[in-house]
Structures are given as C-alpha cells and as structure tokens.
Amino acid sequence: MRKRHRLNLLLLLVLFCIAALEFGVSLPPVPAATRPILALPAAIMAVLVALGYMRLLDAPAIARGFAMAGIFWLAILLGLAMTDPLTRTIYAVTRQIGS
Amino acid sequence: MSEEVAPHTHFQYADATHQSDTAVAGMWLFLASEVLFFGGLIIAWMFCRHWQPAGFDAGGRETVLWIGTLNLFLLITSSFVYSSGLAFMEAGNIRRLVQCCVVTMAIGTLFLLLKFYEWHIDLSENLFPAGPFKITGTDAGGARMFWSFYFVATVLHALHMIIGVGLVGWVAVQARRGAFDDGWYTPVEVVGLYWSFVDIVWIVLYPVIYLVGRG
Numbered sequence: 001m002r003k004r005h006r007l008n009l010l011l012l013l014v015l016f017c018i019a020a021l022e023f024g025v026s027l028p029p030v031p032a033a034t035r036p037i038l039a040l041p042a043a044i045m046a047v048l049v050a051l052g053y054m055r056l057l058d059a060p061a062i063a064r065g066f067a068m069a070g071i072f073w074l075a076i077l078l079g080l081a082m083t084d085p086l087t088r089t090i091y092a093v094t095r096q097i098g099s
Numbered sequence: 100m101s102e103e104v105a106p107h108t109h110f111q112y113a114d115a116t117h118q119s120d121t122a123v124a125g126m127w128l129f130l131a132s133e134v135l136f137f138g139g140l141i142i143a144w145m146f147c148r149h150w151q152p153a154g155f156d157a158g159g160r161e162t163v164l165w166i167g168t169l170n171l172f173l174l175i176t177s178s179f180v181y182s183s184g185l186a187f188m189e190a191g192n193i194r195r196l197v198q199c200c201v202v203t204m205a206i207g208t209l210f211l212l213l214k215f216y217e218w219h220i221d222l223s224e225n226l227f228p229a230g231p232f233k234i235t236g237t238d239a240g241g242a243r244m245f246w247s248f249y250f251v252a253t254v255l256h257a258l259h260m261i262i263g264v265g266l267v268g269w270v271a272v273q274a275r276r277g278a279f280d281d282g283w284y285t286p287v288e289v290v291g292l293y294w295s296f297v298d299i300v301w302i303v304l305y306p307v308i309y310l311v312g313r314g
Contacts, residue, residue: 004189005186008182012175012176026311026313032152042302042305045175045299046299053291053295053298054292060120066124066128073131073135073138082145085146085150
C-alpha cells in the first residue's frame with residue numbers, strides 16, 4: 001500500500017510540474033499557427049493519469065484493448081475530419097462586373 | 100452439490116476476479132465511447148480555429164484564466180485523493196476510503212462552484228454567442244464560434260462532473276454501510292475510472308480553451 005501511495009504522490013507532483021510548465025510556455029508570444037502545440041503537455045498528462053490513477057497497465061487485457069481502440073478511433077476521427085481544411089485550396093473570388 | 104461462491108459474485112461469472120475484470124472492462128469500453136463523444140468537440144475546435152484563427156483567439160483571450168487554471172489543479176488533486184482512497188480500500192481501511200471520497204466530493208463541488216462563477220462572469224460581460232456580443236468587428240464571427248464551443252464543452256464537462264460527484268458520494272455511502280471489503284470493492288475501482296476520465300477531459304480542454312488563444 002505504501003508503494004501505491006508513494007506512486008500516487010509522485011504522479012501528483014509530476015502532473016503539477018507539467019501543468020505549471022504548460023502554463024509557463026503559454027505566456028511568451030508564439031505564432032498563432034503553432035500555438036496548438038500547447039496541447040502537447042496536456043496529452044502527456046492525460047497518458048500519465050491513464051497509466052497512474054486509472055492503472056491502465058494493471059487492467060485486464062480486454063480493457064487495455066478498449067482503451068487503445070478509443071485512441072485509435074479518435075485518431076481516425078480527427079485525422080479524417082481535418083483532411084478537408086488542411087488540403088483544401090482557397091481560390092480568390094474575382095468579381096466580374098456586367099457578367 | 101452446490102459450489103461455494105463469494106457473496107458478491109453473480110451466477111454468470113466463474114469467480115470474483117472474472118466479475119471484477121468484466122466490470123472494469125465494461126467501464127473502459129464506456130470511456131472509449133466517451134473519448135469519441137468528446138472527440139467531436141475537439142474536431143469542432145480544430146475546424147473552427149483553422150478557418151477563423153484571429154477571431155477564435157480573440158474569443159479565447161476573454162476567458163477567465165485564473166479560474167480555469169485553478170480548476171485544473173483542483174481536478175488533478177481530486178484524482179490523486181480518490182486514487183489514494185482506492186489504495187486504502189485495497190488495504191481494508193474503509194474509514195480512510197470514506198474520508199477520501201468526502202474530500203474528492205468537496206473538491207469536485209468547489210470546481211463546479213468556480214465554474215458557475217466563471218459562467219456568471221462570462222454572461223455579465225456579454226460573451227454568450229447569441230444576442231449582444233462583447234467582441235465586434237472582423238473578429239466577431241470567429242469569437243462567437245469560440246464561445247459556442249466554450250459553452251457546449253464546459254456545460255458537457257460540468258454535467259459529467261455532477262454525475263461524478265454523485266457517484267463518489269454513492270461510493271462513500273455504500274462504504275460506510277459496509278458494502279465493500281478488501282476482497283470486493285469493484286464499484287470503487289469503476290467509479291475511480293470515471294472520475295479520472297472526467298479529470299482527463301478537463302486536462303485536454305484547459306489548453307484549448309484558456310491557453311492557445313493567448314500569447
């Protein structure tokens with residue numbers, strides 16, 4: 001039990017540090033196009049919570065499979081949804097008077 | 100001759116471990132569906148920000164940063180407290196589990212109160228996307244889209260929080276009544292998975308709502 005409590009506490013401190021880092025790196029000016037990278041620490045924190053507090057590695061194999069399937073389908077969902085905006089070419093519209 | 104089974108084990112399971120594993124796997128399957136549910140919100144954010152980055156970021160700069168940040172630390176702490184309660188339960192210490200549940204509920208309630216206060220500030224500053232709106236000019240359209248995303252995302256998350264607080268309270272009541280012992284505490288584990296998932300959702304929402312639009 002003591003080992004579990006120590007792990008929980010260590011994870012809490014690590015999560016606090018990453019959250020503070022995430023907040024800190026958001027303060028300096030960064031180009032708008034690259035700012036979504038600020039979600040990267042959040043992704044790391046989400047993985048740590050799943051592995052630590054949700055004990056994913058200790059879960060039954062089928063539960064780990066469900067978790068992986070969730071991530072897999074999320075990647076498919078986000079990837080397919082963004083193919084349109086990321087690949088669409090925007091052409092300037094010219095106004096033709098008298099046509 | 101009837102086989103002796105643990106009191107909490109239902110007839111369709113081979114043993115208590117089989118039943119517990121099935122419940123945990125079932126919760127993970129539900130959470131996988133929740134990932135896709137909230138994934139739709141993330142798509143909305145990515146899509147809208149891609150087309151209207153300036154207006155979207157202008158909307159994001161109006162959020163109340165200190166409340167969002169405080170809530171992030173509160174929820175991380177609540178996951179730690181509940182997970183500690185589970186560890187106490189595994190050692191048979193039910194009294195500590197109940198205490199951890201009460202602290203978790205208190206933190207969750209504080210989160211919700213701060214969220215209600217934040218919505219009050221948002222509404223009083225005319226940041227609701229319909230009707231008179233604080234941001235005008237070329238950024239207004241994108242900002243309205245941001246605030247539509249903001250309200251949908253935060254209300255859905257708050258609904259999950261309310262359900263979570265109720266579930267943790269139910270665990271505390273059941274534990275106090277002696278429903279769990281160190282040989283059977285599957286509901287404690289399953290509710291913990293749900294609570295930590297709601298924490299993860301806020302961990303992901305925090306940067307996209309409060310941080311990306313700033314700087």
